[in-house]
Amino acid sequence: MIDVTALTRTYAGHRAVDDVTFTALPGRVTGFLGPNGAGKSTTMRVLVGLTPATSGSATVLGRRYADLPNPGREVGVLLDASAQHAGRTGLETLRIAARTMGLPARRADEMVERVSLTGPEARRRVKNYSLGMRQRLGIATALLGDPEVLILDEPANGLDPAGIRWMRDLLRGFADDGGTVLLSSHLLHEIEVVADDLVVIGQGRIVAQGSKAELLTAAGTLVRSPGVAALAQALEAEGVHVAPVGPDGLRVEADPDLVGRIALASATPLTELRAADGAGLEEMFLELTADTARESAPEGVAA
Numbered sequence: 183m184i185d186v187t188a189l190t191r192t193y194a195g196h197r198a199v200d201d202v203t204f205t206a207l208p209g210r211v212t213g214f215l216g217p218n219g220a221g222k223s224t225t226m227r228v229l230v231g232l233t234p235a236t237s238g239s240a241t242v243l244g245r246r247y248a249d250l251p252n253p254g255r256e257v258g259v260l261l262d263a264s265a266q267h268a269g270r271t272g273l274e275t276l277r278i279a280a281r282t283m284g285l286p287a288r289r290a291d292e293m294v295e296r297v298s299l300t301g302p303e304a305r306r307r308v309k310n311y312s313l314g315m316r317q318r319l320g321i322a323t324a325l326l327g328d329p330e331v332l333i334l335d336e337p338a339n340g341l342d343p344a345g346i347r348w349m350r351d352l353l354r355g356f357a358d359d360g361g362t363v364l365l366s367s368h369l370l371h372e373i374e375v376v377a378d379d380l381v382v383i384g385q386g387r388i389v390a391q392g393s394k395a396e397l398l399t400a401a402g403t404l405v406r407s408p409g410v411a412a413l414a415q416a417l418e419a420e421g422v423h424v425a426p427v428g429p430d431g432l433r434v435e436a437d438p439d440l441v442g443r444i445a446l447a448s449a450t451p452l453t454e455l456r457a458a459d460g461a462g463l464e465e466m467f468l469e470l471t472a473d474t475a476r477e478s479a480p481e482g483v484a485a
């Protein structure tokens with residue numbers, strides 16, 4: 183269980199994290215999603231005591247991370263895979279971490295297997311590791327103490343498709359066994375597949391949160407029609423909010439059933455009518471973060 187309440191972290195007057203509140207529950211994977219610079223890493227750094235909060239609180243298993251007696255046994259953390267000691271081998275890294283946590287050395291060997299590093303890879307110095315191998319080593323370190331909670335910042339960075347699949351299965355299994363997983367990403371698709379709950383952040387502020395199912399439902403209906411203008415008018419006359427999608431489509435904040443009935447009543451032909459899930463979540467993410475993403479065009483400039 184992770185609890186973040188009214189958390190604010192300011193750097194030189196800039197609110198990197200601004201009044202953020204969310205919970206990550208046991209048995210669920212919570213995806214922490216936002217564009218670059220949104221405040222994900224800062225929130226996670228506060229959670230694990232690497233950066234103090236300016237105000238608000240962040241607790242893991244009901245306590246501040248710094249107050250956990252043996253944090254590695256309770257919380258597995260992967261914040262920056264490139265922060266590992268470059269001159270040590272992977273196995274040495276794990277053995278030292280095991281000793282620090284009071285675990286037997288064989289636990290390190292078990293973790294090497296768990297993250298599918300080969301024997302020769304585990305005996306190679308970390309400076310010669312690929313980014314994907316560093317991520318696997320970082321995940322092995324996080325899992326070493328058999329924690330209840332995992333906090334992972336962009337863990338899929340550098341993993342190939344098979345590695346991403348492997349990590350997804352690992353996180354799913356961890357949550358299914360009752361663990362709490364908080365993982366961040368700036369890529370919706372990466373998170374969409376594995377997360378049960380989503381917390382979306384832009385410019386330090388939460389812009390949406392809820393179960394993936396809820397957020398998908400909130401994405402409404404996608405409808406296309408050769409008479410799209412008339413359809414938009416009919417829907418709006420019923421008090422239903424619409425937004426254009428392409429030349430002949432609308433995204434409608436209502437169920438497909440209601441949209442179909444209004445189309446029938448207004449005798450407007452339809453070429454497509456469906457729940458706007460999947461693509462809807464992506465659109466929602468882009469919309470929610472468009473104001474905050476650095477890629478968005480400045481006001482008054484055509485994109």
Ligand SMILES: Nc1ncnc2c1ncn2[C@@H]1O[C@H](COP(=O)(O)OP(=O)(O)OP(=O)(O)O)[C@@H](O)[C@H]1O
Pocket residue numbers: 193198216217218219220221222223224225368
């Ligand atoms: N130590 C620091 N000093 C000053 N500003 C900082 C510091 N750490 C983070 N920031 C600023 O806080 C904001 C949030 O950064 P953060 O790294 O938390 O974002 P993020 O969502 O993790 O982004 P990314 O996806 O790029 O990793 C950014 O504007 C960043 O420049």
